[in-house]
Amino acid sequence: MLGKGRIAAALALALVSAGFTAPAPAAAAVSRSELALRWAPIHYQDVDATGSHALGGKSDYITRIDFDGDLNGRNNWDRAAQSGVSFSAAAYYSVAETSTHWFVTYFFFHPRDWVDHPFFETEHENDGEGVQLAIEKNGSTYGVLRSAVTVAHTSFYSYTPSGSTWTNGRETIDGTLQLQSSPHDDFQHPVTAQETQGHGLKAYPQYKINGDGIVYYPAAEGETPSSTNDRDVKYELIDIFTAGGMWSQRANTNLFASLGTFAGDTSGDCGVGTYSCGTNSANAPWGWDDPDDLPGRGEIATNPAKLNAEYFTIPGDNNRTYTYNPYTAETAALKKAAETAPPIED
Template sequence: MLDHRSTLRRSRVARALTAAGAAAVLVAAPLAAPTPAVAAVSRADLALRWAPIHHQDVDATGTHALGGRSDYITRVDFDGNLDGRDNWDRAGQSGTSLAAHAYYSVVETSSHWYITYLFFHPRDWTDHPFFETEHENDGEGVLFAIERDGSTYGVLRAAVTVAHSDFFSYTPAGSTWTSGRESVDGTLQFQASPHDTFPHPVTAQEAQGHGLKAYPQYAINGDGVVYYPSTVAETPSDGNDRDVRYQLIDIFATGGLWAQRANASLFAGLGTFAGDTSGDCGVGTWSCSTNSANAPWGWDDGNDVPARGELASDPAKLSAEYFTVPAGLARTYSHNPYATAAAALAEAARTAPPVVD
């Protein structure tokens, strides 16, 4: 009789084969024409529909890699607490779960939905001693701009990704949006999912430092994990698992990340995760820095017009700067919980020193 682990392995293999077949339909083509809406969609369903299929490169080299586990995406309280200063150490301890999660927020205008996704890692690490620093916690992600065209889920027009302290912009093939003050950096591709009926945008993160771009500007190089949006959270079977489902968490949920923004154990400042130099962070490398990762309301590209955090808190402003939008953009929000702290965000962005991830 097969034991539980044998059954699990066979299930993983079957899903991996299904995923491999799905990967073959990776295209740079626009989505099919949407169907007319029959009911208002919930923000949770909207976020799930547009959540990316996410390619995570994995490096198992060196002790700081934890055999590849340092490149797994997870939730900020993966270790059972909201203390940002113990995540580096606890990522390597037995009994902690690195089940796959990602965070999202939805803000709305009359013309568009804007969905921001955050992918969190307990470590930003390196396997060599020269020029690069490590730090506790790592938060990078992507913004999708969705036109409200009367269909259930709208039409995805553009994306802006976060790779360390730089933003990169993309449009799907056939999008009506073109370059604005910033040049479009590439084409956002779509891939069918084996877990639902939708084509999803495809993003990718590099190993170690976890910069995020549209696939294939980053891609899996050897070992890697392919994460699929879902309503369940799975843990990779190893560093080369090509079908792992991740679960979404609402940033604005009761007690969620936004509600915790003043929690000094989790955040060192507005939009900056707390992190220290405990454990082996920086050992054998150039250095370990403190308080060096950001939540979406702390993301910043210092070379553009939008202020720190406005990718998430004022995405209509950022979209108008980054893109030329023939139909125009509504700038008044009908739903934007970030705006309740807009003054504090603006003041913090004006006075706080830049945080380099």
């Protein structure tokens, strides 16, 4: 009598002989950190080194919210000018998921939103802007990129890559999202860019480097730019929901003045030689808002399926029920807080 192993081997041989092949084993599901790293933007940061508030260009470097070793939002303007603080490059991310799509939000932080002239512009401590990407699940490991919505001050801008099946929704698409190869992996990444000083963020080249600038590439670890004109700097990705991370600090009154709004004051030379210095003027992703558009404050991160359904016409299956959304438990509280939140400068 043939043993079970010999029977299985004989059956497999017979199937191959008959023209059948065994199915490939199912690929392991991609982790959220792997997904975030794969789609993280190649990021162009314009740099202005002129004026005392520029700190020789460092005021335009992206970095961690605790770049100075603490989680006090009210000392970041001053600490940015001190020697020994770290400007190692970093960005933060969160992932929400439905059965049909992933939504990845990226947040870029600067210790200063600054100006170098006295005319009618306000600078302020801390600055946070970013981009949210929608990725359709198509059976491949990382899916296919369909859209981006960026944050430039208090306005959102929408983009689709070439070949996307998504079209205009309630909002008109603002341009084409370019993709570019990274020298540090085998992927094409979306390309974003931030202006100097106020750090509005759009798809490249709607903002682009004008003179000095940094090109940041996503990687496992971050680097500090070697100069104001460094075109290959790695930035690390930090999960907003990591233990002890940004989300867990949302009730820390040293870091946040209110829900989704960073604490910032007028200490040091903020506003000196300029029009004024604002207070509590920068937002985390759950505080981002375009007041002219239908989605509510923070929903670009907390309810991205809703925002994308408003901004775009999405063909085929578009399930808006989340299989994973780390913000969900707090959505009602966020909405209630937004209804009573004062207007935010940015």
